[in-house]
Amino acid sequence: MQQLIIEAISIISTKERKKDSSFMDLVVPSVLEKSVVNEILSRLKEINLRLRLVFDDTIQDGFKIIYDDLIVDASIESNANELESFLNKRLENSTKEDFIENLKKAIEEYRVQYSVSEVGTVINVKDGICMINGLKDCMYQEILLINKQYPAIAMNIEKYQIGAVLLDKNADIIIGDIVERTKQVASIGVSEEILGRVVDALGNPIDGKSIIKIDKYMPIEKVAPDVISRKPVDKPLLTGITAIDALIPIGRGQRELILGDRQTGKTSICIDTIINQKDKDIICVYASIGQKQSKIARIVETLKDAGAMEYTIVITSSASDSAAKQFITPYSATAIAEYFLEKGKDVLVVYDDLTKHAIAYRELSLLLRRPPGREAYPGDVFYLHSRLLERSCCLSEENGGGSITSLPIIETQAGDITSYIPTNVISITDGQIFLETDLFYKGIRPAINIGLSVSRVGSAAQTKPMKKVAGKLKVSLAQYRELEVFSQFSGEVDTKTKEILLRGQKTIELLKQKNLSPRSNVFSIVAIFVINKGIVDDVGLEYVNKFVEELFEYIGNEHTNLLEELENNHWDEEIEEALYKVCIDFKRVNHNGISETN
Numbered sequence: 001m002q003q004l005i006i007e008a009i010s011i012i013s014t015k016e017r018k019k020d021s022s023f024m025d026l027v028v029p030s031v032l033e034k035s036v037v038n039e040i041l042s043r044l045k046e047i048n049l050r051l052r053l054v055f056d057d058t059i060q061d062g063f064k065i066i067y068d069d070l071i072v073d074a075s076i077e078s079n080a081n082e083l084e085s086f087l088n089k090r091l092e093n094s095t096k097e098d099f100i101e102n103l104k105k106a107i108e109e110y111r112v113q114y115s116v117s118e119v120g121t122v123i124n125v126k127d128g129i130c131m132i133n134g135l136k137d138c139m140y141q142e143i144l145l146i147n148k149q150y151p152a153i154a155m156n157i158e159k160y161q162i163g164a165v166l167l168d169k170n171a172d173i174i175i176g177d178i179v180e181r182t183k184q185v186a187s188i189g190v191s192e193e194i195l196g197r198v199v200d201a202l203g204n205p206i207d208g209k210s211i212i213k214i215d216k217y218m219p220i221e222k223v224a225p226d227v228i229s230r231k232p233v234d235k236p237l238l239t240g241i242t243a244i245d246a247l248i249p250i251g252r253g254q255r256e257l258i259l260g261d262r263q264t265g266k267t268s269i270c271i272d273t274i275i276n277q278k279d280k281d282i283i284c285v286y287a288s289i290g291q292k293q294s295k296i297a298r299i300v301e302t303l304k305d306a307g308a309m310e311y312t313i314v315i316t317s318s319a320s321d322s323a324a325k326q327f328i329t330p331y332s333a334t335a336i337a338e339y340f341l342e343k344g345k346d347v348l349v350v351y352d353d354l355t356k357h358a359i360a361y362r363e364l365s366l367l368l369r370r371p372p373g374r375e376a377y378p379g380d381v382f383y384l385h386s387r388l389l390e391r392s393c394c395l396s397e398e399n400g401g402g403s404i405t406s407l408p409i410i411e412t413q414a415g416d417i418t419s420y421i422p423t424n425v426i427s428i429t430d431g432q433i434f435l436e437t438d439l440f441y442k443g444i445r446p447a448i449n450i451g452l453s454v455s456r457v458g459s460a461a462q463t464k465p466m467k468k469v470a471g472k473l474k475v476s477l478a479q480y481r482e483l484e485v486f487s488q489f490s491g492e493v494d495t496k497t498k499e500i501l502l503r504g505q506k507t508i509e510l511l512k513q514k515n516l517s518p519r520s521n522v523f524s525i526v527a528i529f530v531i532n533k534g535i536v537d538d539v540g541l542e543y544v545n546k547f548v549e550e551l552f553e554y555i556g557n558e559h560t561n562l563l564e565e566l567e568n569n570h571w572d573e574e575i576e577e578a579l580y581k582v583c584i585d586f587k588r589v590n591h592n593g594i595s596e597t598n
Contacts, residue, residue, distance in 0.1 A: 070116065123175060127367050138162050141221055146177055146178070146179050166322065185219055187219045189216070196311075201328050201329040224390035225391075225395060225399070229395055232394070239276055242524040245462075254461065256431050259409070261414065263440075265446050273350075285347060287352065288314065290356035290357070302516065323363045327364055375420050445512055465525045521567075522566045525566060550590065
């Protein structure tokens with residue numbers, strides 16, 4: 001122990017000290033030998049430090065040195081965990097016969113180690129915020145440990161104090177408690193074992209299953225990949241929702257915002273998209289921020305029933321969790337996605353929702369005494385989401401070739417997409433899908449407002465067959481929307497206008513989809529094709545969906561070669577003519593009593 005103390009004092013002597021002579025506390029058990037004390041005193045004279053000897057029998061054996069904001073701990077108490085790990089490793093392959101002998105050898109070989117910690121003191125704690133004195137070298141977003149058990153994140157680095165947010169809202173902390181640096185920025189432990197699991201914002205499992213073995217720690221905050229390491233988005237991420245895949249396509253590596261009022265089906269679109277990734281080699285991460293625990297449980301159960309949890313990770317901070325946990329949840333979800341990105345995987349991340357995330361950040365900022373701005377949000381609320389969503393990317397083959405696709409959700413009030421947070425996120429993302437309340441109540445599901453929805457990646461994220469058929473669909477729908485408005489003010493309309501209106505109604509009918517029923521891309525292509533070619537012009541409005549479903553089943557059974565061509569994204573005049581002929585033949589032979597329009 002004497003040698004350890006001398007080594008520890010050497011560490012103290014290299015630390016920059018004040019000009020005046022400083023006190024150093026040496027905490028030891030009361031049975032410390034005099035020879036050791038004399039050696040310490042002689043050593044201290046060399047480095048001009050004054051000693052205060054503190055006897056504390058609770059440390060049992062060993063010592064602690066406290067100097068300024070530094071603690072050198074070589075007590076038995078702090079060595080207990082390390083000793084346990086040391087013994088477990090040495091006794092791993094021991095048999096019953098040699099266990100005692102190996103244990104004796106291991107104890108003889110073990111040498112007490114000392115740890116050097118920088119510490120501070122809690123000077124104020126209120127509403128989940130700790131103000132800490134000391135920790136002069138603390139980093140932004142560094143994990144701090146209060147009383148060796150309560151984690152906190154350093155958010156405010158000020159001249160004379162640190163502002164930290166507590167991750168545990170029930171932490172028992174009082175003024176004067178000791179705070180230690182971990183010298184690690186906030187990070188989350190990840191491995192392949194996290195697939196199919198439900199975890200909290202720190203990566204701890206909350207699904208009642210086994211502990212997740214950690215392969216790597218990923219920082220929750222990371223600089224986004226630069227432009228040079230990226231490539232243009234050119235592969236589709238199919239949602240299984242015809243209206244989106246045809247009109248507002250999403251590509252791998254894109255950021256597509258989904259926004260709308262409460263209860264308009266925002267989460268349903270994302271869950272359908274996750275379910276549609278089955279057998280497509282895409283990992284999905286669903287980040288639930290500030291949601292009710294009952295809703296999270298329903299979503300997990302839905303994903304299990306659909307067989308989607310095999311390739312999905314659910315990371316959640318419920319409404320009852322602290323604002324700090326809600327704040328870091330989407331960053332932790334992105335860190336998990338980046339772990340698989342480094343392996344060259346394609347990843348889909350859903351943030352549900354970033355409105356609650358902004359509210360949690362506003363709460364933390366106001367408690368940390370940051371100046372409020374518009375709607376009391378701090379001035380950097382735009383940067384809050386931009387640094388998150390910029391991490392979504394499509395990497396070039398030289399950099400692994402993986403991608404992260406983001407589907408952030410924003411909740412609007414009374415359909416106002418011009419309010420502060422929606423406009424911020426719209427300007428960050430590559431397009432938006434706006435769900436309208438009026439359309440939802442009319443029974444149009446998904447209730448997508450085609451006029452206000454856009455994908456800035458566009459047809460670059462579509463297959464060749466879809467690109468060919470969807471172009472005409474956009475034009476006909478726009479024409480229908482325009483005529484629908486004017487026809488409301490006219491008593492009579494001509495035959496041509498009637499035909500356009502009726503075809504538009506059938507298009508809307510075909511674009512309707514129930515929840516949890518994603519369609520294959522080929523089905524959507526066939527459905528749009530029969531609309532564009534006027535094949536269902538004489539089919540009753542209420543029978544359109546039935547007609548297309550039976551037609552698709554017929555093609556799958558009788559014309560598998562044509563179906564394979566479409567599945568392999570082949571399209572030319574020959575395939576188009578063959579598909580048209582098959583549709584006409586089916587209509588003539590298998591009409592099955594479907595009524596015609598009058």
